[in-house]
Structure formats: C-alpha cells, structure tokens
Amino acid sequence: MNARKHWFAIREDLSGQRSWLLGLCSFLLPLGIWSLVSYTPWIWHPMVHISDPGGVAYFQKDMLVEREIFNKENAFMREEGKSEARGKPANPIYLPAPHQVVQAFITAFQTAPIRRNDPWLHQSILHSITVIFYGFTLSAIFGVPLGIICGTFAFFTRIIEPFVDFIRYMPAPAFGALMVAFLGIADAPKVAIIFIGTFFQMVLVVSNTTRLLDKSLLEAAQTLGATSKKLIFHVIVPGILPNLYRDMRILLGWAWTYLIVAELIGASSGISWFINQQAKYRNYDNVFAAIVMIGIIGLTTDQILRFIGHYLFPWERRN
Amino acid sequence: MDNLNLPSYLEQEPDVKARFEKIRQRPVVLEVQHLGKIFPGADGDIVALHDILFNIHRREFICVIGASGCGKSTLIRILAGLDYPTSGQVLLDNQEVKGPSPDRGMVFQGYTLFPWLTIKKNIMFGLKMTNHGYNYAEEQALQWIDLVGLSNFANAYPHELSGGMKQRVAIARALANRPRILLMDEPFGALDAQTRSQMQAYLLQIWRNVNITILFITHDLDEAVYLADRIVVLGAHPGHIQEIIEVSVPRPRNPDQFLTPQFLATKKRLEELIHPPEKNRHEDLPMIRLTQLGDEVI
Numbered sequence: 001m002n003a004r005k006h007w008f009a010i011r012e013d014l015s016g017q018r019s020w021l022l023g024l025c026s027f028l029l030p031l032g033i034w035s036l037v038s039y040t041p042w043i044w045h046p047m048v049h050i051s052d053p054g055g056v057a058y059f060q061k062d063m064l065v066e067r068e069i070f071n072k073e074n075a076f077m078r079e080e081g082k083s084e085a086r087g088k089p090a091n092p093i094y095l096p097a098p099h100q101v102v103q104a105f106i107t108a109f110q111t112a113p114i115r116r117n118d119p120w121l122h123q124s125i126l127h128s129i130t131v132i133f134y135g136f137t138l139s140a141i142f143g144v145p146l147g148i149i150c151g152t153f154a155f156f157t158r159i160i161e162p163f164v165d166f167i168r169y170m171p172a173p174a175f176g177a178l179m180v181a182f183l184g185i186a187d188a189p190k191v192a193i194i195f196i197g198t199f200f201q202m203v204l205v206v207s208n209t210t211r212l213l214d215k216s217l218l219e220a221a222q223t224l225g226a227t228s229k230k231l232i233f234h235v236i237v238p239g240i241l242p243n244l245y246r247d248m249r250i251l252l253g254w255a256w257t258y259l260i261v262a263e264l265i266g267a268s269s270g271i272s273w274f275i276n277q278q279a280k281y282r283n284y285d286n287v288f289a290a291i292v293m294i295g296i297i298g299l300t301t302d303q304i305l306r307f308i309g310h311y312l313f314p315w316e317r318r319n
Numbered sequence: 320m321d322n323l324n325l326p327s328y329l330e331q332e333p334d335v336k337a338r339f340e341k342i343r344q345r346p347v348v349l350e351v352q353h354l355g356k357i358f359p360g361a362d363g364d365i366v367a368l369h370d371i372l373f374n375i376h377r378r379e380f381i382c383v384i385g386a387s388g389c390g391k392s393t394l395i396r397i398l399a400g401l402d403y404p405t406s407g408q409v410l411l412d413n414q415e416v417k418g419p420s421p422d423r424g425m426v427f428q429g430y431t432l433f434p435w436l437t438i439k440k441n442i443m444f445g446l447k448m449t450n451h452g453y454n455y456a457e458e459q460a461l462q463w464i465d466l467v468g469l470s471n472f473a474n475a476y477p478h479e480l481s482g483g484m485k486q487r488v489a490i491a492r493a494l495a496n497r498p499r500i501l502l503m504d505e506p507f508g509a510l511d512a513q514t515r516s517q518m519q520a521y522l523l524q525i526w527r528n529v530n531i532t533i534l535f536i537t538h539d540l541d542e543a544v545y546l547a548d549r550i551v552v553l554g555a556h557p558g559h560i561q562e563i564i565e566v567s568v569p570r571p572r573n574p575d576q577f578l579t580p581q582f583l584a585t586k587k588r589l590e591e592l593i594h595p596p597e598k599n600r601h602e603d604l605p606m607i608r609l610t611q612l613g614d615e616v617i
Contacts, residue, residue: 216429219399219431220427220433221444222419223401223420223421223423224424224445225445225449226448227448234444235433239434239435241435314476315436
C-alpha cells in the first residue's frame with residue numbers, strides 16, 4: 001500500500017488507522033462543537049444566569065434572563081443609582097452542557113420517578129425494546145418470506161407489490177387512531193404501528209434484494225439437478241442471506257423511528273413517555289440523556305449485529 | 320499465413336483417419352435435429368439459429384466456434400435446457416431434452432460457483448440435489464477436488480481462489496454428477512493467456528481420464544483447433560452451420576503442435592470461414608489522422 005496516498009482519493013479505501021481516526025472524529029467533532037458552544041462564554045450564550053439580583057425587584061438568584069433585558073435593567077439601575085444585578089453568560093435551558101447531560105444520564109437511572117407508579121428510566125427503555133422486538137419480529141416473520149416469494153415469482157410480484165406500494169406511502173402513524181380502536185390502548189397498537197411501518201417496506205426491500213441475486217447461479221443450480229423447491233431453499237435463500245441481513249439492520253433503524261410515534265398512541269409509555277414527561281418538568285438534560293440513550297442502543301445493536309454477521313457470513317469477508 | 324505452403328486442412332494422416340473412423344462407430348450421445356430459434360423483436364423477429372444439425376458421438380470433443388452474434392450461446396443454452404428452441408429438437412440418448420437436467424453438466428464463463436459454499440460443498444451441491452447421501456457426496460467431492468488438483472482448498476470459499484482455480488472447481492462440480500455430456504460456454508474466456516493455456520491442458524487431461532463427451536464453445540481459433548476432434552463453425556445472421564471440420568492434428572495434443580502444418584492449415588480454414596476477406600469492414604472505416612506528420616509509424 002502506498003503510504004503517501006492522500007486522504008481524499010476517490011473510491012479508495014483508507015488505511016485501518018485512518019479509518020479508526022476518522023470514526024473517532026465523527027463523534028468527537030460534534031461533541032467538540034457542543035462543548036465549544038457550552039463552555040466558551042463569548043460564543044452564543046444569549047442568556048444571563050443571575051448570581052446577584054442587585055436592585056432589580058423581579059430578578060432572583062439562579063434565574064435565567066435574556067441578555068438584552070439584563071442590560072436594560074442594569075442601565076436602568078445605574079440611572080437610579082441602585083446596585084446592579086450580576087450574573088454570568090449562559091445558554092438557554094434547552095441546551096444543557098455536555099457534563100450536565102452526562103450527569104443526567106447517570107442520575108436519570110438512579111432517580112425514582114416522581115409519581116410512585118411511574119416506571120424508572122430503565123423500565124421505560126426495556127418497555128420500548130420489548131415493543132420494538134415484537135413489532136419487528138412480527139413484521140420479519142411475514143415480510144421476509146413474502147418478499148422472497150415476490151422476488152422469485154413474477155406472478156407474486158405483479159399481484160402483491162402494487163398494493164404494498166400503495167400502502168407504503170401511507171405514513172404508519174396515520175393508522176394510530178384506528179389501531180387504538182381495533183386493539184385497545186395497551187401495547188398492541190404500538191406493536192401494530194411498528195409492524196405497519198416496517199412490514200410494507202420490508203416486502204419491497206426483500207423482494208428487490210431477491211431479484212438482485214445473479215440469475216446465472218440459478219441456471220447453474222438447475223444444470224446440477226436443482227428443482228424449483230430446492231432452488232429456493234438451496235440457492236435463493238442462502239444467496240441473498242448476507243444482503244437480507246443488511247436490509248434487516250437498516251429496517252431495524254426505521255423501527256426506532258416509528259417507536260417514538262407509536263409510544264405516544266393510546267396510553268403513552270416507554271422512552272418517549274419519559275422524554276415527554278421530562279420535557280414537561282423542563283428537565284432538558286434528562287431529555288438529552290434519553291435521546292442519546294436511544295442513539296447508543298441503536299448504534300450498539302447495529303454494531304453487535306454487524307459483528308455477528310461477520311461470523312455468520314464468512315464468504316462475505318473480502319480483502 | 321497465406322505465404323506458407325500448407326497442406327489442405329482436409330488431408331488426414333492414416334492414424335488420424337482411423338481415429339475418426341473409430342469415433343464415427345461409437346454411439347451417438349447428443350443429436351441436434353434441425354434446431355431453430357427465433358427471438359421476437361420490436362423491429363420484427365430475429366432469427367438466432369437456423370436449421371442447426373449435427374451429432375456428437377460418445378467421448379468426442381466438439382468445439383463450436385463463430386464470430387460474436389452467431390448464436391453460439393443460444394445454442395448451448397438450448398442444449399443445456401435453459402432456453403427452448405422454436406423448431407427442431409435435441410435428443411440426448413434418444414430422449415428429447417426438455418429443460419435443464421444433471422445429465423447435461425454445464426460450465427459457464429462467469430464461474431457461477433456458489434459464494435456461500437466452500438469448494439468441497441460446491442462440488443457436493445449437485446450430488447445433494449440429486450438426492451445422494453451426504454457421505455457419498457463428500458467422498459465423491461474429495462475425489463474430484465484431488466483430480467483437479469485443489470486438495471489444499473477443499474474448505475476455502477470461492478472468493479479466495481484465482482480465476483483458473485474457480486473454473487477447475489466449476490468443471491469438477493459439473494462432472495461430479497456424472498453427466499452424459501459436458502457443455503462448456505467459453506469457459507476460459509475470462510482468463511489471462513497463460514492461465515488459459517494451462518487450463519486447456521488440464522481439460523484435455525481430464526477428458527482423457529474421465530469418461531465424458533464435451534461440447535465446448537469458444538471464439539478463440541487456436542483453442543478450438545488445439546482441443547477439438549471436430550469443429551462446428553457457425554456463421555451469423557442467421558446463425559447457421561457453415562462447416563463441420565475434422566481436425567487433422569494428431570492426438571495426444573500438446574502446445575508444440577500450434578505451428579505444425581496441419582494445425583495452421585485448419586486454423587487458416589477457420590479464419591477464412593469466420594473472417595472472410597470481403598467482410599473486413601473495418602478497412603472501410605474513414606481514417607482521420609490525429610498524429611504529427613513526423614511521428615508516422617508506417
């Protein structure tokens with residue numbers, strides 16, 4: 001390998017070291033910008049965090065005031081000859097600093113819910129994961145075989161895909177009210193929304209993946225004595241498996257998107273309930289912690305799945 | 320080649336003549352009877368094959384050669400049962416061919432090994448499809464792997480192999496089913512020149528050691544003369560048989576024969592059939608000079 005190959009070569013792989021470094025940067029850069037905005041007093045900081053209200057009657061210690069009002073009031077105080085208020089530049093409450101989010105991340109798990117019967121954060125998360133699991137598994141159980149059948153037989157492509165395409169364009173959350181009417185307010189309608197959100201996409205994606213399988217492999221198998229049934233189970237299924245696995249990883253990400261809407265349907269629950277609840281109390285650091293939590297769960301699952309895939313499909317390990 | 324004083328390609332030495340006599344007496348494995356294929360097209364029908372008629376005897380090595388577009392691939396696909404003729408029929412051991420079957424093994428130019436199976440399992444595939452037990456299939460596969468010289472790669476995946484090795488696996492995979500005839504569609508077309516000549520030698524060796532009849536498609540004249548007993552020369556528009564040539568080069572063949580008079584005579588005849596002089600159209604192309612006057616090469 002040419003060590004002097006530059007960083008922006010078109011469609012060339014980077015060395016392992018560089019790839020790692022860039023992967024790290026993709027997280028460190030946003031974190032750096034966030035820190036910069038949070039910790040540098042002269043960047044943004046449109047608010048003032050009052051440390052001493054001075055003579056301003058309605059100011060209180062620890063209050064957040066817009067800088068304009070703060071300056072106006074202080075100018076007024078100077079004219080009046082009263083003591084000025086003092087405070088430090090601060091960001092609005094909806095942008096907590098990284099360390100606050102990290103703190104919230106830890107305390108959110110340790111803090112008991114405000115009302116006694118409400119779930120803890122980890123219970124909320126577990127609940128969300130359960131809903132995703134059922135919704136996505138159900139959708140895969142029906143979607144994958146149907147997709148493979150559609151991709152294999154033109155007959156089923158023609159008779160199934162147009163209608164699936166039609167439904168695909170209806171946003172899954174639109175079915176929320178209907179699902180509650182059909183399935184009640186517990187978890188069933190939430191699972192249904194995730195099912196609707198992923199199933200129809202899955203049929204089309206899997207069908208397309210199936211069609212992409214090199215037809216000459218099917219022909220070779222036929223000249224080796226494979227009958228139709230054997231073609232499906234010994235050539236098509238193993239042939240598309242690695243791509244199918246990748247499709248599932250992508251679709252699982254979509255499931256999380258639908259989850260947030262699904263959980264607000266009927267009796268709200270899970271991590272979205274937690275987020276909304278915390279937003280009501282203006283605990284935005286907890287809101288960030290929960291959102292980051294979703295990201296971490298998503299990224300971790302995907303990386304685990306990728307790692308498993310590496311072992312499941314050794315023939316895909318090229319280079 | 321025109322300056323050489325070559326014998327007629329039809330002249331055969333006595334032992335070559337005796338050899339062809341013997342082949343003709345062997346039973347016919349594959350009969351191609353008045354085969355025709357028409358593809359319906361937007362601007363009228365396209366006749367891909369017209370009245371193709373020839374027989375292949377047991378243990379014979381037949382090459383089909385022709386310029387691109389003469390229907391070579393259509394022909395072999397029909398023989399394999401992957402495509403259907405619009406007229407005529409193909410008989411294998413007097414049975415009409417209807418669809419693909421393991422009694423006609425096929426080797427494709429694109430290797431078509433199953434990437435998710437190891438080399439051993441690729442070779443076992445056909446035996447498993449034809450309902451042989453795992454143990455028998457494995458035992459057979461290992462024998463074939465030995466025969467094509469890939470014992471060290473039994474548990475490797477196809478993507479770890481070079482093109483020539485992949486094609487050897489493909490040959491072993493097709494032969495493991497003990498087909499009546501092996502159909503090969505430009506199998507060495509994607510290989511570099513050196514690997515290709517190695518593979519040709521391999522194939523001749525396998526053919527000698529295994530009880531198999533081969534139909535081999537190529538557009539390489541040397542390859543055809545080197546490998547074949549008889550060469551079926553196809554012409555284009557529509558695809559038809561121009562001539563069936565008995566190759567007068569004696570067996571066993573080796574690369575030294577490429578310059579023998581019989582070899583050159585046969586090759587010259589193929590040249591005449593495939594690239595007739597009056598059809599060298601590229602000479603009619605208008606030439607635009609883009610070089611400096613001083614830089615002329617001729």
